[in-house]
Amino acid sequence: MNPLAELDSLDIDPVAKSQVAAMFQTLLAQVERDAKTLQAKDLKIEALSHELAHIRRIRFGAKSETLSPLQRDVFEETLDTDLAAIEAEAEQLQDGQPCGTVAKPKRPRAGRQPLPDHLPRVDHHHEPASCTCGHCGKNLVKIGEDVTEQLDVEPAKFFVRRHIRPQYACRACETVTAAPIPPAVIDGGMAAVGLLAWVMVSKYQDHLPLYRLEQIAARDKVILSRSTLADWVGRVGVALQPLAERLKWHLLQGGALHADETPVAQLDPGSGKTRKAYLWAYRSNDLQPGPRLIVFDYQKGRGGEHARQFLGAWKGHLMVDGYAGYKALFTDTGNNGPCTxxxxxxxxxxxxxxxxxxxxSPMAWEALQRISVLYAVEAEGKALGIAARQQLRAEKSQPQLHAFHDWLLKTRTVTAPGGASAKALDYTLKRWPALIRYAETGHLPIDNNPVENCIRPIALGKKNWLFAGSERAGQRAAAIQTLLGTAKLNGLNPAAWLKETLEKLPVWPNSRIDELLPLTPEQITAIKQTLPEKATW
Known part of the structure; x- marks a missing residue:
């Protein structure tokens, strides 16, 4: 019904009719404004509800994406510890019950994993108190044995290595001869390579501040002052810097890289406060041949110029998140053209x-289901070669991506702008060309998870050391974490690799530096074969 049309049909005074019509128009305009205001408020409420639910889920939730894997491990181990304590207390209460009460239920036990074969065994033989039978007194005969294995450990065990160099004299020419002092990373230092490796791994992989290492040593009545430990860390860091630079050189020979960054607090001298710095991480592409490499770069800020400075003239595919600082890398038309x-x-x-x-949201659930199909294809092609994976993606991923894109466009046209649903759709549509680029090949990754997994332990570990003392300290940490992180990625024991490397480093020729990198022997051999002059993985 149109009120104004109805008003025209009424037989009333024209002046009054015009006044009433003006009132109707004013009311209709006010209703329209109120409707728009309500719509805007509804969108705002939806956005705030989404944000509040997200924060609550992070704070209190227990879903798979609520916490990072390491954070989940912390909570799960606490839960397991509490359950074990409750079971033990219950068993103690049951053991204290008088005879004739309810029998203690048998505790279910999972099958125990066999202990590793490579560990040394220390045998303890337990013989009966007597070699005669307790019933008839006759001699016992061995018919077999029962072997039970328990895993044990010796904590950091300090000992002293004595280097004895006999001196020999020649009476004829009156000279003295002795073996030369073995070269060391720290000349004249009291620390052997095993101790230096323990300090470096404890500080940079286990994220233990030096004062805690000082306390650990003190329990064995070994005095290791923080100033001494800091001196060792500084000198070893300088010695290892060429290896970190070499890993960076090898990393930049790859055609596709991952990149990410995490904030780090750095002490601001004179102010008594800290300021924000950033640890950048660059990761090799697992879908291409070659060793797995992770290189960290410590910078004072998060600006895109730091990424450009690190990559230099590198050109290739760079997997990143939506941070705007990377955008210049994809639009810079320098001598080598932009990155992809x-x-x-x-x-x-x-x-x-x-x-x-x-x-x-049903819309969000539909999107999750469509994305899960893409990841199922990736799981299917994980063990395939590049050519076979490219064919698999062409047959299965690309049709799914086309259908997904059509659905996104159609859904966006019926979604009100400004809300959380529109933002989720817009995020994906805006990045669509870069999102689907992987499916055109067999060697590009679908996501940035590999580098995020490498940077996450540092993001959690920094809660122990709180801040970097200086920019130089941050750069030193980045170099050492580069080496230890790469060793871990390639299945090496970082402590064992570092100890062996510190033994060789003082007399090792620069021409053979690749042999000291934290790579497997097979990977080092491949480097020698494929990088005679120009480096290409």
Missing amino acids: ELACFAHARRKFFDLHQANQ
Whole structure:
């Protein structure tokens, strides 16, 4: 019904009719404004509800994406510890019950994993108190044995290595001869390479501050002052710097890289406060041949110029998140042209996951299901070669991506702008060309998870050491974490590798520096064969 049309049909005074019409128009305009205001408020409420649910899920939730894997491990181990304590207390209460009460239930036990064969065995023989039978008194005959194995450990065990160099004299020419002093990373230092490796791994991989190492040594009545430990760390860091630079050189020979960054607090001298610095991480592509490499770069800021400075003239595919600082890398038309952007499907998925957790959005659930199909294809092609994986993606991933894109466009047209649903859709649509680029090949990754997994332990470990004392300290930490992180990626024991490397380093020729890198012997052999003059993985 149109009120103004009805008003025209009424037989009333024209002046009054015009006044009433003006009132109707004013009311209609006010209703329209109120409707728009309500719509805007509804969108704001939806956005705030989504944000609140996201924060609550992070704070209190226990879903798979609530916490990082390391954080989940901390909570799970606490839960397991509490359960074990409760069981032990219950067993103690049951053991204290008088005879004739309810029997203690048999505790279910999972099959125990066999202990590693490479560990040394220390045998303890337990013989009966008597070699005669306790019933008839006759001699016992051995018919077999029962072997039970327990895992044991010796904590950091300090001991002294004595280097004895006999001196021999020649009576004829009156000279004295003795073996030369073995070269060491720290000349004249009291620390052997095993102790230096323990300090470096404890500080940079286990994230233990030096004062805690000082306390550990003090329990064995060994005095290791923090100033002495700091001196060792500084000198070993300088000695290892060429190896970190060499790993960076090898990393930049790859055609596709991952990149990410995490904030680090750095002490601001004179102010008594800290300021924000950043630890950048660059990771090799697992879908291409070659060793797995992770290189950290410590910088004072998060600006895109730091990434440009690190990459230099490198040109290739760079997998990054949506941070705007990387954008210049993809638009810079310098001598080597721009890098090619790869967007992370895990980040796109996270937007829909948060939306679904907030309000059980059917649209978000549909997006999650479509993305899960893409990851199922990746799981299927994980063990394939590059050519076979490219064919698999062409047959299965690309049709799914086309259908997903059509669905995104269609869904966006019926979604009100400004809300959390629109933001999730817009995030994916805006990055769509970079998101689907991986499916055109067989060697590009679908997401940025490999580098995030490498940087996450540092993001958690920095809660122990709180801040970097200086920019130089941050750069030293980045270099050492580069070496230890790469060793871990390639299945090496970082402590064993570092100890062996510190033994060889003082007399090792620079021409054979690749042999000292934290890589397997097979990987080092491949380097020698494939990098005679020009480096290409």
